[in-house]
Amino acid sequence: MQVSMTVNDEVVTETVEGRMLLVHFLRDRLRLTGTHWGCDTSNCGTCVVQLDGEPVKSCTVLAAMASGHSVRTVEGLEVDHLLDPVQQGFIECHGLQCGFCTPGMLMTARALLDRDPDPSEATIREAISGQICRCTGYTSIIRSIQWAAAHAHEHPTSDEPTDATS
């Protein structure tokens, strides 16, 4: 069957099996491998993307269900190669170690801050409670999101390699 959806502001049309999961559509068909997968039971959240602006677990959505809708992945966070504040926040506050849960965390963080630009620590903890990180212990992720909230209005950062001497 054919599906057609907007992914990171671009319309894509592909022929897929009815059973194809959105996560595989994004990763294997569209080669957007920033979205990951880590379980079989919708628990880990490494597959989180935004569907019509809301975070969803893309391993539990069929590509067919997303047809006619708008999907945003981690690759769609940066604008003209400039990092979104959530991305910069995770760098500033060591919100990632292995990086595997990170794209999902970023998409949830972005959606949260779009709804609530100045969330409390408790709100942030609650918002990311559907996603597991095995590396960071969550405190640095919360700090990263708080950093992004505090720096929302500054210019996005260039994605050029970090110049540690400047």
Added chain:
Amino acid sequence: MQVPAPIEYERATSVGHAVGLLERLGAEARILAGGHSLIPMMKLRLVNPEYLIDINDLHEELGRITVTDGEVRIGTMARHRELLESDKLYEAFPIFRDAERVIADPIVRNRGTLGGSLCQADPSEDLSTVCTTLGASCVIRGSSGDRVVPMEEFYLGPYQTAVGQAEILIEVRFPVRQHSGSAYAKVDRRAGDWAVAAAGAAIWLDGDVIADARVGLAAVGPNTTGIPAISEALKGLEPSEEAFAVAGQIATENCDPVTDGRGTSDYKRHLAGELTRRTLRTASDRAMQRSRG
């Protein structure tokens, strides 16, 4: 990752269309709403439907929360998140917000629906308990029209409901009576886990005494349990710790938990009583606040 077996995908354009598809496609067709019960089971190949009928476009028609003086009606496509965030629903039945806070996780709540939860009929499922506690009625639509089934008759066994093969649960209705309070409490081993045990309670006051009280339990029996003996015991009493203790005792005697990875049957039985007391207490406090205010 584990992935589903091949399926044919259909998207419903109306409730009638969905019912028609169910009739035409037969027993190998399943309704796909939030998908967060069905798709995981399909990935594990525990269920293998041939056809999926996606009703997510019907959210407009089936997703409304309507609160009137005598009744609350919730369309079965209402998402968990909407039930959590609805202030008017909280006003009428705070038990919903209590329960939604501890159902799944915030991401899953963006997709999962009231109808999906009820129709999955897992013995540990929370919204089923909420609906039992509130004495809800289920509106089921088939090709010959709608029928209304009270919650007591909705569950036929674990994972089995009164909804027929070519029918769709479209709405759940809750009677509204004066001076009510309701509450939900759940014990889990970790956020988002199924309940080890959970209880919902609703109290309606007539002046200083309990006019009616209902308690529903989750995860301590084959399906959610409503306990008529509690209603009988509490009617006419003033809310008090003694009264709640009596109800708690009845709850422990009226459940049938099994020992499993989540807990021993002794512990779950204990929780049935403990959580019944706690939710009655909270429901009663809320009812008294509403009476005064």
Added chain:
Amino acid sequence: MTTIEDVPPPALVDNDQHPVGYGRMLRKEDPRFVRGLGTFCDDLQLPGMLHLAILRSPVAHARITHIDVTAAEAHPKVKAVVTGADLAKRGLAWMTTLADDVQAVLATDKVRYQGQEVAFVVAEDHYSARDALELIFVDYDMLDPVIDLRTALDPGAPVVRDEIEGKADNHGFDWETGDAAATSAVFKDAEVTVTQDLVFPRVHPAPMETCGAVADFDRVSGKLTMWSTTQAPHAHRTLYAIVAGIPEHKIRVISPDVGGGFGNKVPIYPGYVCAIVGSIVTGKPVKWMEDRTENLVSTAFARDYIMRGEIAATRDGRILAIRSNVLADLGAFNGTAAPLKYPAGFFGVFTGSYDIEAAHCAVTAAYTNKAPGGVAYSCSFRIAEAVYLVERMVDRLASELDIDPVELRMKNFIQPEQFPYTTKTGWVYDSGNYPGAMNEALRIAGYDDLRAEQVVRRERGELMGIGVSFFTEAVGAGPRKDMDILGLGMADGCELRIHPTGKAVVRISVQSQGQGHETTYAQIIAEEIGISPADIDVVHGDTDNTPFGLGTYGSRSTPVSGAAAALVARKVRDKAKIIASGMLEVSVADLEWRKGAFHVKGDPGTSVTIQDIAMRAYGSGDLPEGLEGGLEAQICYNPENLTYPFGAYICVVDIDPGTAKVVVRRFIAVDDCGTRINDMIIEGQVHGGLTDGIGIALMEYIGFDEEGNCLNGSLMDYLIPTSLEVPHWETSHTVTPSPHHPIGAKGVGESATVGSPPAIVNAVVDALKPFGVQHVDMPCTPSRVWEAMQGRARPPM
């Protein structure tokens, strides 16, 4: 102490100190991860790549009587179907494990655990491969399984390893350490002895990325390129050469970005070998990625020790001796990734942080019908088990003597002046200041205030608990005469090259699964050579491009490979000094180094930078007599000892008296890992390990029913902490350098996972003091805690 409240107010904050060397530096590897441009194993797409899926046994113990693959082979998208019999024809059905046992790649005679590999398919796409698995039909003749470790060695128990000629029982090995006679003598005369049975249940590292590989065997060149989620690519390369018979110079193993290892990605799994065979058979690249159930059910589990601890002391609280007996569950094959002389890993450090007179431990390991493993999940080679035992026993003793658990520890600590300290089991602790770390933890926690608060709360019927844990780890395996994996010594190489324009590349033998090596190794080199970390490229994970080493696990990177990096940088600096002497026309003795440049003594304005020297090294001018051009060096570092990080942890819990649910209110962690390269990264390692502790102590568990069905084979049933189960972490540190490590650093990656479970369990037991509870086994789920409150505490298995 760092808490959430320390987040700075809105203002542009430069979190990067831009150190040229140690210090807080943002990570160089982060940009690709936050942009979704990491390359994890499943991200790899090669032209013509096929997909492999494995058929696994649904039962724990059965003879295979028939396998019918005709329907699978007939599937239009299937390219190959391979069974154990097929592999056996090529001598590939069995492979050596890291413990020098053997393990089936695909079952031949029988299956020995639920989830064991039975056959595999290679298909055009992942979905078809999964479909094809359902077209393979296997007939099993059921056998009684061995599931209960306590009865596995009973006479008449079913034999798991009957393929070993003459094997008539499930005995794996016996091992002991310490002095049995001396310890018995001490116990006999001791004023007080306490005995406690305790288990460290089976848990699982469960990294967020499961295990997998892409194997690409080139039929023309005969070269195998193997991308896999491995923590030890060089060791894997050598082992593939031995197992698969491909010459080692024709094997390249690449560890791409890896989504967490935690010891789960040390072994060679059958799936990796299947992928290699699949590629050889089809002539195409073949990808295998396990699903989460496969990961939890068939890959290296952790712990599963049934222990008896005994502690002997004087009545006034001097610990005299510790004794332990351990029954270890190997699973069906011995796959423990531990140095061969240490079949029970480094459990010998169960004497803990205390100055005692005698100790003895005996370990017996048995085979069962479960997946192989045991050494994993940041255990530092069984130190997690050892620390749990000793810290629970010390608390038991404190309870018995009615002495405060902090006071009891302080009274018995090895004192700073006693280092280096040789324990009664032969470990030489290099340095330590235990009272210093403990006092820092007490200060942050406000320990006396907490105890006062506890008195008040207890009177109100509330259940508040305070738990202390103090640990000493032994990390950085290790001296090659003692420590090896299958005969490969645990010494690691490092290569550093400075380019003409003064930039550098360092090739290291360990690789990162999140530890930040691309940053920290640049910092180590920068500290020695004065080149900015931004100008130093760190190459890791590719056996074609990096020196041999035994990989990243057991917190060995900084102690071994980090040492190698520092020493190779000093070698380069030594050569640079000679070049500088030529450039400045002075003798070498007249030069002094200030990071980044050599200055003439007494004439500081006269100097040359390392960049100047690099250009000269490759330039056309003369070099001092006998010196070759270029500016590079290599080294193989054989550590003289392990390093011994330590820490003091304090946990505060509140238990709901009605539901018995445990909430961790506070957790204070003071770690000492010697010289600290990057505070930010160390803090992150500690936070992650503390979270492991909460998971292990309160909710993680791999259990089986009587038939050997794994009951926790998904993340719905294997519970890992979310953001709602963990508190604000309160961390601090002390610094006691390692005297033998070139930069005084010790490992730290596993410290928090090791030290935190006993702190939490000690807190739970402390909270339940009003109920007379002396011990609760993990996981302390609400039900298990409640049962303990009723006097019915039981081990989980």
